[in-house]
Amino acid sequence: MESGESEESTESAGSVEPAGLAESTEGRAVVYRQTLDRNGRIKRAAKALGICWLLAVVSLPVLFFHFFLVPGFLLLGPVMFAIQVREENIVLGAMVACPACGSETRLKGGGEEWPIQLRCSDCSADLELSRA
């Protein structure tokens, strides 16, 4: 019995382990999760803060909307920082095959929260990935 499985390897800092997932009729995908150490968490959170504040600066010249965009992004930065600095595990991006039409949809990486909901980019089927 041979099942032609190929091992994907992901190289990055911290430990990356596959969190096999399934449960959408017959769909099955392998999603990698990464455990971040303290420095990794701070780095990731600081990046989110930086992006929010950059967006605040970029929205300065947007007439009228800058009244909410600028303070909005300025406040969102520290909120994102506080959320992300606590996330010890993150899910890395993956391609998920749709059980309905077979086309692949990109799963964006981010905070780990199961089940993961996504929508097929081809047939718009709702996919729910639960941890196996």
Ligand SMILES: [Zn+2]
């Ligand atoms: Zn589909």
